Amino acid sequence: MSLVDPARAGESFIQLLTPEGERVTHPDYAFDVGTADEAEVIRGFYRDMVLTRRIDVEATALQRHGELGIWTQLLGQEAAQIGCGRALRPHDYVFPTYREHGVAYCRGLDPLHILSLFRGVDQGAWDPNAHNFANYTIVIGAQTLHATGYAMGVQRDGAVGTGDPDRDTSVVAFFGDGASSQGDVNESFIFAASYNAPVVFFCQNNQWAISEPIERQSRIPLYQRANGFGFPGVRVDGNDVLAVHAVTQAALQYTREGNGPMLVEAYTYRMGAHTTTDDPTRYRMSEEVEYWKLRDPIARVKAYLVRQGLADQAWFDEVEREADEIGARLRDGCRALPDPNPLSIFDQVYAEQTTELADQRDGFAAYLESFEGAR
Amino acid sequence: MSKVTLAKALNAGLRKAMDNDPKVLVMGEDVGKLGGVFRITDGLQKDFGEDRVIDSPLAESGIIGTAVGLAMRGYRPVCEIQFDGFVYPAYDQIVSQVAKLHFRTHGKVKMPMVIRIPYGGGIGAVEHHSESPEAQFAHTPGLKVVTCSNPVDGYFMIQQAIASDDPVIFLEPKRQYHADKAELDESATPLPLHASRVAKAGSEVTLIGYGPTVKTCLQAAEAAAGEGRSVEVIDLRTLSPLDLGPTFDSVRRTGRAVVVHEAHTNLGMGAEISARITEQCFYSLEAPVLRVGGFDTPYPPARIEEEYLPDLDRVLDAVDRSLAF
Numbered sequence: 001m002s003l004v005d006p007a008r009a010g011e012s013f014i015q016l017l018t019p020e021g022e023r024v025t026h027p028d029y030a031f032d033v034g035t036a037d038e039a040e041v042i043r044g045f046y047r048d049m050v051l052t053r054r055i056d057v058e059a060t061a062l063q064r065h066g067e068l069g070i071w072t073q074l075l076g077q078e079a080a081q082i083g084c085g086r087a088l089r090p091h092d093y094v095f096p097t098y099r100e101h102g103v104a105y106c107r108g109l110d111p112l113h114i115l116s117l118f119r120g121v122d123q124g125a126w127d128p129n130a131h132n133f134a135n136y137t138i139v140i141g142a143q144t145l146h147a148t149g150y151a152m153g154v155q156r157d158g159a160v161g162t163g164d165p166d167r168d169t170s171v172v173a174f175f176g177d178g179a180s181s182q183g184d185v186n187e188s189f190i191f192a193a194s195y196n197a198p199v200v201f202f203c204q205n206n207q208w209a210i211s212e213p214i215e216r217q218s219r220i221p222l223y224q225r226a227n228g229f230g231f232p233g234v235r236v237d238g239n240d241v242l243a244v245h246a247v248t249q250a251a252l253q254y255t256r257e258g259n260g261p262m263l264v265e266a267y268t269y270r271m272g273a274h275t276t277t278d279d280p281t282r283y284r285m286s287e288e289v290e291y292w293k294l295r296d297p298i299a300r301v302k303a304y305l306v307r308q309g310l311a312d313q314a315w316f317d318e319v320e321r322e323a324d325e326i327g328a329r330l331r332d333g334c335r336a337l338p339d340p341n342p343l344s345i346f347d348q349v350y351a352e353q354t355t356e357l358a359d360q361r362d363g364f365a366a367y368l369e370s371f372e373g374a375r
Numbered sequence: 376m377s378k379v380t381l382a383k384a385l386n387a388g389l390r391k392a393m394d395n396d397p398k399v400l401v402m403g404e405d406v407g408k409l410g411g412v413f414r415i416t417d418g419l420q421k422d423f424g425e426d427r428v429i430d431s432p433l434a435e436s437g438i439i440g441t442a443v444g445l446a447m448r449g450y451r452p453v454c455e456i457q458f459d460g461f462v463y464p465a466y467d468q469i470v471s472q473v474a475k476l477h478f479r480t481h482g483k484v485k486m487p488m489v490i491r492i493p494y495g496g497g498i499g500a501v502e503h504h505s506e507s508p509e510a511q512f513a514h515t516p517g518l519k520v521v522t523c524s525n526p527v528d529g530y531f532m533i534q535q536a537i538a539s540d541d542p543v544i545f546l547e548p549k550r551q552y553h554a555d556k557a558e559l560d561e562s563a564t565p566l567p568l569h570a571s572r573v574a575k576a577g578s579e580v581t582l583i584g585y586g587p588t589v590k591t592c593l594q595a596a597e598a599a600a601g602e603g604r605s606v607e608v609i610d611l612r613t614l615s616p617l618d619l620g621p622t623f624d625s626v627r628r629t630g631r632a633v634v635v636h637e638a639h640t641n642l643g644m645g646a647e648i649s650a651r652i653t654e655q656c657f658y659s660l661e662a663p664v665l666r667v668g669g670f671d672t673p674y675p676p677a678r679i680e681e682e683y684l685p686d687l688d689r690v691l692d693a694v695d696r697s698l699a700f
Binding site for chain 1: 440517519540617
C-alpha cells in the first residue's frame with residue numbers, strides 16, 4: 001500500500017503552510033525573508049510555481065505534438081523546486097538531475113535550452129557557469145559526486161566558513177528517491193562527510209522511481225539515512241513552498257558555515273508520469289493521485305493569498321497572462337530551434353582536436369558533398 | 376643528469392607539474408601518507424599538503440566523480456586508480472561523464488583530468504592486479520589514452536597529460552616501475568604527447584608495441600639481429616588518438632607487421648592497428664598483419680602468467696611466421 005499519508009512521514013516532517021492554506025509554526029524552522037516584504041515574496045513564489053507549471057504543461061503538449069522526443073514532467077514538484085531555488089544565492093552552485101526545470105527557471109536559465117535537449121537538438125549544452133547551474137545529468141545519481149567534488153573545490157578556494165555572505169558558497173546536489181539506491185549517491189555522502197564539504201543533498205522523494213515505489217528503495221525514511229553517514233538530515237513537506245524555502249535556507253547556511261553536508265528530503269509526489277513515454281496507470285492507483293491532488297503545492301498558496309487578502313483576482317489574472325506569454329514563446333521557440341549541422345559533432349569531442357577525428361570529419365564532409373544537389 | 380627508474384621519473388614529473396600549477400591536485404587511495412602502493416606519489420603530500428594530495432575514501436567511482444566536480448571548479452585532478460582491475464567501479468563516471476562532458480556542453484565544460492592506472496602483468500599478483508584494459512578506453516570517444524614504456528617518457532608524458540585540457544587515461548606499465556633505469560635529462564625537448572616513435576630502426580619486419588611490450592619487442596629485435604634479421608620496433612606511446620604515421624612509413628619499407636600487446640587479442644588494439652595498416656599499406660604488404668597478445672581468457676593465476684604474456688619466444692615465432700609468407 002503506497003497511499004502515503006504525510007502523518008506517516010515522521011516527526012521531522014516540517015510544514016509551515018497546510019494543504020488548506022493555513023500558516024503553522026515549527027519549533028526549529030521559520031519562514032524568514034529578512035528585510036523583504038513577506039507578502040511580496042509569497043506572491044513571487046506563487047507566480048514562480050504557476051509559470052514553472054506552465055513551462056511543464058507546454059513542454060508536455062509539445063511532446064504530444066511530436067515537437068519533443070520526450071519530456072520529464074515535474075507536475076506536483078513545483079514547491080520543492082521553487083522553495084529550494086529561491087533560497088539559493090547567486091554564487092551557490094546547483095547540480096540537477098533531468099527534472100529540475102523549476103530550479104533552472106529560478107537560476108535564470110532559458111527553458112528553451114531544456115527543450116533543446118528533449119527535442120534532440122543538443123544534449124543540454126548550456127554554459128553551467130552562466131547561471132551556476134550544471135548541465136542536466138541523465139545517469140541516475142552521477143551528479144551528486146560532481147557536486148561533492150565541486151564543493152571540495154569551494155573548500156580549496158577558501159569560500160566556506162569565512163562569515164562573508166558574498167563569499168561563502170554552498171553546492172546543492174539534486175537527486176530522487178530512486179537515486180538514493182545508487183552507489184554514487186552513497187559514495188557522495190561518504191566523500192562529503194569525510195571532507196566536511198559544503199553540500200546540501202536535496203532529495204525530492206516523489207514516491208515513485210518510474211514504476212517502483214519508495215518501499216523498494218528504502219525501509220526507513222530517506223532523511224534518516226544521513227544519520228548513518230554522520231550528518232544531519234531533515235524531512236520537509238515538499239509541497240509546502242514556505243517550509244521548503246525555510247529548511248533549504250537553513251541547510252544552505254549550515255553548509256556555508258563549514259559544518260559539512262546536510263540532507264534535505266522534500267517529501268512530495270510525482271503527479272504526472274515519469275516521462276511522457278510512461279504509463280502510471282499500470283502500477284499505481286488513481287485514488288493515490290486523487291489524494292495528492294488535495295495537497296497541491298500551488299492551490300494551498302492561492303488559498304492563503306486569497307484568504308489573507310494578499311492578492312486580488314486582477315493579480316491572479318496577470319500571472320495567468322504571463323504564463324500564456326511564456327507558453328506562446330516556448331511553442332514558437334521550440335519549433336524554431338535549428339537542427340545541428342551533422343559535421344559539428346566532430347569538433348565537440350575534444351578541447352584539442354585530433355588528426356584522426358579531423359580526417360573523419362573531412363571524409364564525411366566529402367561524402368555528403370558527393371550527393372547531387374549538395375550545397 | 377641522473378639515472379632513474381620509471382617510478383622515480385613519474386614522481387619527479389608529478390612534482391614538477393604540481394610546482395608549476397597550483398591547480399594540480401593528486402587524489403586516490405593511499406596516495407598521501409603512504410605515497411601510493413607503488414610509491415609513485417611518494418613525498419608529495421608532505422611537500423604539497425593534504426589539500427593538494429588527497430587520500431580518498433576507498434571508492435573508485437567517488438574518486439573520479441568528485442574529480443569531475445573539482446575540474447568544473449577549475450582544478451586539474453590527477454587521479455590514481457590503484458590497480459587496473461579496480462577501475463571498473465569508476466567506469467560509468469569515466470565513460471558517461473568524463474568522456475562526454477566536453478561534447479555534451481559543446482566545449483563549455485572542459486575535463487583536464489588525468490587518470491593514472493598501473494597496468495599489465497608480470498608481477499606475480501593475485502586476480503584483478505595484472506589487467507590491460509586499454510582498448511576499453513581507446514574505444515571511448517572523448518578520452519585520450521597514452522602509455523609510457525620508459526623513465527624518460529614517464530617524466531615528460533605525465534606532465535604533458537596534466538597540461539592537456541582533455542581527459543587522459545595514463546597507463547603505467549607496473550612491471551617497469553622499479554626495473555630499468557635510464558638517464559633523464561629534464562631539460563631535453565620531449566616528443567609531443569600524442570606521437571609514436573621508432574624505438575629501434577630495422578628493415579625486414581615492423582614490430583609494434585607499447586607500454587610493457589616495448590621492452591619485449593626490443594629484446595626480440597636484438598635476438599633476431601643475432602640471426603641476421605633486421606627488425607624495426609615502434610613504440611606507439613599514444614593509443615587514442617593513434618599516431619600510425621611512423622608505423623605506416625615503416626611497414627611500407629618492411630612489408631611486414633606484428634603487433635604485440637598484453638591485452639586479450641580479440642578486439643584488442645592490435646585489431647584496430649591491423650585494420651588500419653591494411654587500409655593504408657595494402658600494396659606494400661608481403662604478409663598479413665600478425666598479432667601477439669594475451670589469450671582470450673581471463674588473466675591467469677600468477678604461476679602461469681609468463682605463459683600467458685607475449686614473451687620473447689612468442690614474438691620471435693610471429694616474426695618468423697611473417698617472414699615465411
